[in-house]
Amino acid sequence: MNNNSEIEVCSCTEIHKDCIECVRKSMLDEKTFMDLSALFKVLGDYTRIKIIYALFKKELCVCDITEILQMSQSAISHQLRILKTARLVKFRREGKSVYYSLDDEHINKLINAGLEHVKHN
Template sequence: MNNIEVCDCSGCDDCDCNEIHEDCIKCVRDNMLEEETFLKLSDLFKVLGDNTRIKIIYALFKKELCVCDIAQVLSMSQSSISHQLRILKSAHLVKFRREGKVVYYSLDDEHIFQLFNAGLEHIQHN
């Protein structure tokens, strides 16, 4: 897993002109992520860019729920919720388990909680 690191090369701290800093450019270019990684990250944020899906994720923070329960919580149809859950599942944001005829949904892993909380902290901070 790649983590974002801040470049510590010289010359990157102060810029009060329209000058190109070749060392900074090289540092950033040498440490860019693969294009596929940027595309996957962009796709993740697109999935998270929907109000209903954000509400579903928040509900699943609280408790593992079936489609019927989520539909009741959000006052939406089961078919609408099922559609959104398919999108969340394909993005690996939620997982499911069967218990008889009932399918229960939960968050896929701890990263979703961290991602959601980071966004929430950011908007509450500003």
């Protein structure tokens, strides 16, 4: 009986050389794979995803983010620093306030794709 926890594997050892060559030719370089992995590690944190989702909706100052997430300003600032280093968010100053927003349209697409995937039945 087949259930979702089983992994299906080939019952043969046939190698498809044309498929292998096609994929090998199109593989990314190691640095690109490492950068992509690092991006998903940053996105793999529950709090950072919540911050990104909030910023997906609207540019917010740090005080607003702390209120929305019910966390301390130092905890939010720590997460924002990580997101900024990963170029996922940017900021601007207005008087005494610092406003954060998503760095570019790619982040919107990434979040939308992720949401579409997790909501898909």
